[in-house]
Amino acid sequence: xxxxxxxxSPAEITxxxxxxxxxxxxxxxxxxxxxxxxxxxxxxxxxxxxxEPSTVHAIGLTVLTSLIVVPINIAxxxxxxxxxxxxxxxxxxxxxxxxxxxxxxxxxxxxxxxLFLYGGQGLLGPVLQGAxxxxxxxxxxxxxVGLFVTAPFVARELIPLMxxxxxxxEEAALSLGANGWQMFWFxxxxxxxxxxxxxxxxTNARVMGEFGxxxxxxxxxxGQTNTLPLQISQLFNDFNVTGSFAAASTLALMAxxxxxxxxxxxxxxxxR
Amino acid sequence: MxxxxxTAVAAVVLGxxxxxxxxxxxxxxxxxxxxxxxxxENAAYAATGATVTVNQSHAGSSAQARAVLEGLAADVVxxxxxxxxxxxxxxxxxxxxxxxxxxxxxxxxxxxxAFLVRAGNPKGISDWGDLAADGVQVxxxxxxxxxxxxxxxxxxxxxxxxxxxGDEAKIxxxxxxxxxxxxxxxxxxxxxxxxxTERQLGDVLVSFEAEVLSVKKQLGAxxxxxxxxxxxxxxEFPVAIVxxxxxxxxxxxxxxxxxxxxxxxxxxxxxxANFHRPSDDAVLAAHAADFPEIRLVTVDEAFxxxxxxxxxxxxxxxxxxxxxxxx
Amino acid sequence: xxxxxxxxxLPGFGLTLGVSMLYITIIIALPLLAMLLKVGGMGWEEFxxxxxxxxxxxxxxxxxxxxxxxxxxxxALGLLLAWVLTRYSFPGKRILDALVDLPFALPTAVAGLVLxxxxxxTGWYGQLLEPNGFKVxxxxxxxxxxxxxxxxxxxVRTVQPVLEDIQVDLEEAAKTLGATPWQVFSRVIWPTILxxxxxxxxxSFARALGEFGxxxxxxxxLPGKTEIVSLLIFIRxxxxxxxxxxxxxxxxxxxxxxxxxxxxxxxxxxxxxxDRSR
Numbered sequence: 032x033x034x035x036x037x038x039x040s041p042a043e044i045t046x047x048x049x050x051x052x053x054x055x056x057x058x059x060x061x062x063x064x065x066x067x068x069x070x071x072x073x074x075x076x077x078x079x080x081x082x083e084p085s086t087v088h089a090i091g092l093t094v095l096t097s098l099i100v101v102p103i104n105i106a107x108x109x110x111x112x113x114x115x116x117x118x119x120x121x122x123x124x125x126x127x128x129x130x131x132x133x134x135x136x137x138x139x140x141x142x143x144x145x146l147f148l149y150g151g152q153g154l155l156g157p158v159l160q161g162a163x164x165x166x167x168x169x170x171x172x173x174x175x176v177g178l179f180v181t182a183p184f185v186a187r188e189l190i191p192l193m194x195x196x197x198x199x200x201e202e203a204a205l206s207l208g209a210n211g212w213q214m215f216w217f218x219x220x221x222x223x224x225x226x227x228x229x230x231x232x233x234t235n236a237r238v239m240g241e242f243g244x245x246x247x248x249x250x251x252x253x254g255q256t257n258t259l260p261l262q263i264s265q266l267f268n269d270f271n272v273t274g275s276f277a278a279a280s281t282l283a284l285m286a287x288x289x290x291x292x293x294x295x296x297x298x299x300x301x302x303r
Numbered sequence: 304m305x306x307x308x309x310t311a312v313a314a315v316v317l318g319x320x321x322x323x324x325x326x327x328x329x330x331x332x333x334x335x336x337x338x339x340x341x342x343x344e345n346a347a348y349a350a351t352g353a354t355v356t357v358n359q360s361h362a363g364s365s366a367q368a369r370a371v372l373e374g375l376a377a378d379v380v381x382x383x384x385x386x387x388x389x390x391x392x393x394x395x396x397x398x399x400x401x402x403x404x405x406x407x408x409x410x411x412x413x414x415x416x417a418f419l420v421r422a423g424n425p426k427g428i429s430d431w432g433d434l435a436a437d438g439v440q441v442x443x444x445x446x447x448x449x450x451x452x453x454x455x456x457x458x459x460x461x462x463x464x465x466x467x468x469g470d471e472a473k474i475x476x477x478x479x480x481x482x483x484x485x486x487x488x489x490x491x492x493x494x495x496x497x498x499x500t501e502r503q504l505g506d507v508l509v510s511f512e513a514e515v516l517s518v519k520k521q522l523g524a525x526x527x528x529x530x531x532x533x534x535x536x537x538x539e540f541p542v543a544i545v546x547x548x549x550x551x552x553x554x555x556x557x558x559x560x561x562x563x564x565x566x567x568x569x570x571x572x573x574x575x576a577n578f579h580r581p582s583d584d585a586v587l588a589a590h591a592a593d594f595p596e597i598r599l600v601t602v603d604e605a606f607x608x609x610x611x612x613x614x615x616x617x618x619x620x621x622x623x624x625x626x627x628x629x630x
Numbered sequence: 631x632x633x634x635x636x637x638x639x640l641p642g643f644g645l646t647l648g649v650s651m652l653y654i655t656i657i658i659a660l661p662l663l664a665m666l667l668k669v670g671g672m673g674w675e676e677f678x679x680x681x682x683x684x685x686x687x688x689x690x691x692x693x694x695x696x697x698x699x700x701x702x703x704x705x706a707l708g709l710l711l712a713w714v715l716t717r718y719s720f721p722g723k724r725i726l727d728a729l730v731d732l733p734f735a736l737p738t739a740v741a742g743l744v745l746x747x748x749x750x751x752t753g754w755y756g757q758l759l760e761p762n763g764f765k766v767x768x769x770x771x772x773x774x775x776x777x778x779x780x781x782x783x784x785x786v787r788t789v790q791p792v793l794e795d796i797q798v799d800l801e802e803a804a805k806t807l808g809a810t811p812w813q814v815f816s817r818v819i820w821p822t823i824l825x826x827x828x829x830x831x832x833x834s835f836a837r838a839l840g841e842f843g844x845x846x847x848x849x850x851x852l853p854g855k856t857e858i859v860s861l862l863i864f865i866r867x868x869x870x871x872x873x874x875x876x877x878x879x880x881x882x883x884x885x886x887x888x889x890x891x892x893x894x895x896x897x898x899x900x901x902x903x904x905d906r907s908r
Binding site: 362365366369445502 | 767768850851852853855865868869870871
């Protein structure tokens with residue numbers, strides 16, 4: 032695998048250079064600009080921007096949403112993957128299409144369909160309001176659209192892997208007398224845990240950063256239903272560009288962490 | 304199915320939001336440009352010893368009315384137009400005697416559509432007629448979502464009624480040209496300001512005087528000039544308690560005390576400092592230097608009251624739709 | 631790929647079917663149904679008036695053409711990156727590989743904020759471009775750049791594994807038979823990666839069509855010029871014009887659904903292709 036510089040062809044050098052130029056212009060510089068702008072008025076201003084109560088609350092709400100959404104979608108993703116890779120049944124393809132659909136639609140559409148379900152004019156909104164339950168413009172609505180937009184992420188990682196792994200190990204475990212849960216814990220789970228983690232990281236990144244769907248169903252109440260992306264947008268509209276970048280830098284850190292975790296997992300995983 | 308769903312979601316709701324405790328916070332749903340105003344009002348209110356936390360939500364006034372109708376749990380609304388509160392009255396959220404609950408028809412402050420132009424006023428804009436000229440680009444928010452935008456329409460029409468002596472064909476022609484000069488209708492007043500200042504769109508921003516003066520102060524008098532037209536339209540900013548919400552939450556006293564504060568000299572002082580003209584004459588007089596003279600027509604003088612305006616101008620297919628080809 | 635289906639021999643069918651169905655019904659199907667009912671309740675004429683109005687047509691044109699251009703660019707860039715990452719070894723390769731996923735990891739609102747700042751007249755890129763008469767912010771170029779950024783990884787990540795799997799002996803054989811590098815690429819490599827490349831392009835296009843967060847920051851949002859469909863839906867909601875929002879959302883949903891079916895078809899084509907070449 033060791034190619035020394037001396038043996039590189041001109042084409043190779045050109046292509047590698049091009050790749051680095053594009054990556055620098057499109058990926059590195061945008062990442063750098065976030066921190067440059069967040070810190071341009073000094074570390075003190077940066078820290079006080081982060082400590083701004085409405086920003087602190089937005090960070091808390093964003094983390095809370097992720098803490099609820101990620102475990103639920105991991106559990107559901109495992110269920111769906113088990114179902115479609117271990118059994119054949121009518122409607123299987125329809126089920127896969129449904130679970131994949133949220134990733135394909137615009138986040139605005141995701142928010143809109145929830146408005147038509149739970150809004151005052153919606154399908155269930157009036158019934159729920161009659162029962163004293165308000166969903167639109169609450170944290171619950173933010174969590175629900177978070178579940179929707181990230182529904183496919185874990186299943187999408189697990190389905191190809193579990194298909195490829197086949198069922199021999201699991202059948203062997205059963206024939207050796209293991210019950211269903213034992214089989215799952217000791218045979219299935221160890222085989223898929225890295226893929227689950229991988230899916231969870233993607234789910235987390237998306238749910239923390241969701242903007243379009245959340246902006247439809249959140250009332251954008253500072254200190255209540257403002258997630259970080261909404262807070263960034265509001266600060267920007269308030270002419271507070273530095274504050275906006277400070278809030279953005281927290282999400283950028285999350286993104287960098289995501290990339291590091293992902294690349295570490297890929298290096299040790301090898302399921303893809 | 305519904306019941307199962309309701310139970311499932313109820314579990315989540317109860318787990319995440321404090322619904323039973325005695326409320327210590329209220330939510331103020333307000334118009335787009337009032338972010339800084341209510342931040343200052345809330346700080347001043349807290350300085351009086353009030354312990355309540357007042358949360359803010361800002362967007363176009365009508366978009367906010369929609370949100371409250373959809374269930375945004377606002378204890379109080381501080382809108383910029385009576386028609387938006389009337390929507391809440393129609394929806395059963397606000398009692399129909401709301402205007403008598405507070406002094407001055409429940410309007411603690413007022414403003415009017417004014418112009419902000421680029422430094423030196425390169426297009427020579429001085430009055431409403433200049434906005435319909437060829438080659439002038441005008442920025443103001445969407446009249447369907449923003450009270451600010453509807454006031455602009457009403458002020459322009461009020462000027463045209465005088466200018467063209469009530470000739471409806473000429474008035475409509477003027478308004479059609481004015482609306483055609485608008486490249487983008489943002490959904491809120493602040494977004495329109497951002498379009499004008501950050502995106503450098505348009506030659507003139509039409510927004511409340513409160514926004515015009517505050518932008519000029521914030522972004523630099525060397526970059527923008529404020530222009531006061533010959534006549535404008537009195538824009539009183541009404542406030543109301545959302546009965547349906549405060550009754551459900553048990554927050555009526557908190558809501559009432561907060562809105563009453565806006566009418567006190569301290570509250571009025573904060574409004575004036577944020578370029579909203581206070582309804583208290585003494586406070587207004589003290590700030591006379593900040594506010595230029597202007598002739599303001601009222602909704603009753605020009606259009607025979609808000610109900611008539613809502614029915615004739617703002618209803619679907621009304622006079623506004625004739626000039627605002629929003630398809 | 632050997633796979634033996636054991637009919638319900640493994641446990642958990644009832645449980646996983648129950649959980650999956652319940653979740654899909656509540657979280658995905660029911661909200662979609664609510665929108666379909668809204669659209670179904672408005673009547674054909676009303677629906678057509680909304681989806682075929684001039685402003686809607688302009689929004690489709692802007693959205694689709696921008697997504698198309700972004701996809702072409704990402705196709706080329708994706709191919710380049712996938713090639714470099716699989717065929718060469720060089721310092722910084724792992725970092726480059728990890729960076730490719732940045733657009734998936736970075737929230738779209740942050741991407742929008744960053745791009746609008748970079749391309750502002752005083753921004754790092756804007757001050758180079760604007761004096762040369764190339765304005766990005768608040769033009770269609772801005773929409774294209776936002777869409778490009780948010781969908782960079784798709785083509786790379788679909789082509790990369792296929793390129794890794796191409797048997798080197800096939801290439802070597804072609805070379806010993808006297809094929810030029812270009813012939814090796816066009817006759818051997820390109821046909822093999824084509825299905826994956828197409829699938830990546832369709833995914834990239836679908837993502838670009840739906841992109842909202844990054845675009846609203848940098849697009850001027852001018853009706854007929856820089857207004858995308860997602861934004862028009864958002865405006866209709868704010869206007870309390872729910873019919874308008876529902877009809878347009880339906881159009882986007884149908885487009886997404888068609889693209890999803892196309893991706894699935896391309897992926898099964900790719901799987902067949904891979905099986906055959908093995």
